């Protein structure tokens with residue numbers, strides 16, 4: 001894969017740490033162009049322009065995506081841009097059971113995405129969680 005985007009929302013930095021590790025994993029696996037962007041810096045159209053994408057968001061509300069930026073971004077993704085596209089989902093959570101990420105994965109699959117992995121991490125990612133993020137990031141290289 002030549003171009004990968006890692007797009008995330010993070011309120012207190014946990015998902016941001018994961019995003020950095022995912023991007024690092026993709027870079028180390030040889031992806032020449034890795035864009036690491038907050039969702040506020042990204043536009044949904046970017047998904048159509050990259051070979052693979054990683055999307056990160058913590059569980060918010062009651063087991064939903066963050067509603068002011070991430071949910072509108074995800075809602076704007078089209079089947080055209082996602083059909084057959086490798087997608088990695090990641091994010092932090094606390095008291096829930098990962099429902100938000102399972103539903104997010106189903107939603108992406110429903111639009112034709114090839115979900116490579118779903119990576120929920122409880123609260124702040126520990127070194128072993130960051131290692132899993134780097135490994136998942138390496139999957140985006142498609143080697």
Ligand SMILES: Cc1cc2nc3c(=O)[nH]c(=O)nc-3n(C[C@H](O)[C@H](O)[C@H](O)COP(=O)(O)O)c2cc1C
Pocket residue numbers: 009010011012013014015016058059060061062063064092093094095096097098122123124
């Ligand atoms: C408004 C709000 C709603 C939340 N809702 C959930 C939830 O439904 N399920 C859950 O497991 N954690 C929930 N959490 C906990 C966050 O997912 C958790 O604190 C996470 O580590 C935040 O990640 P971040 O540092 O990337 O913002 C919520 C936190 C906040 C502030």
